Amino acid sequence: DTGVSQDPRHKITKRGQNVTFRCDPISEHNRLYWYRQTLGQGPEFLTYFQNEAQLEKSRLLSDRFSAERPKGSFSTLEIQRTEQGDSAMYLCASSWDTYEQYFGPGTRLTVT
C-alpha cells in the first residue's frame, strides 16, 4: 500500500535561494492538492490540480510560487527567492474526484 509520498522531508535553505518540492500521489487519484502549515495552525489550501490542469489557486500563492503536474501524476512546488516567512510545512494530498483527501508526510522548509 503506497500512500502519498513527498520529497524531501526536510529542506534548509538560505534566504533568496530557490527550492523545489515533489509530491507523488496515490496512483489512481486524479486530484492533487498543496497546503501550507505554520506552527500551531491548521493547514491552509494553496492550490489544486485535476489531472494536469491547475484549477484553483489561493491568494496565498504569490507569484514566487509555482506548481506543476505535467503528466497528471507527480507534482512539483517551486518557491523562488525564498523569504523567512516561507518557513512552514508544505503538505500534499490526493483524492479520487471529491472524495476524501489523503495527505503525505509533508516537507518542512526552514529559510535562514
Added chain:
Amino acid sequence: DAKTTQPPSMDCAEGRAANLPCNHSTISGNEYVYWYRQIHSQGPQYIIHGLKNNETNEMASLIITEDRKSSTLILPHATLRDTAVYYCIVRVYNFNKFYFGSGTKLNVKP
C-alpha cells in the same frame, strides 16, 4: 464553507471514550462534516465524514445533532497513539479545499 468552533484542548484517560465536540451553527444543507487528525510531525489523516446521519467506521463514530449545528467525534477506547490534533471541517461535497481551523489537541494520558 461554514466555520467551526472546537475547544483548543482536551484530556482523556487511556481506555476511556474520547468525545470531541464541534460547533458548526452556520452549516448549510449541502455541507458535510469531516474529521481529520494530525499526529505530531505527520500529515493529516482522514477519520470519518457525514451529512446528517450518524456514522461509524473502524476508527470512530460521528454523531450529528438533528439540527446539524453541532457534532461529536467519539473514539470509543482511546489509546496513547490517539494523542493528536483533531480537526472538524465542514465542506460542500463537490468543493475542493478543506478549511482546517486550529483544531482540538487531544491528550490521552495513561
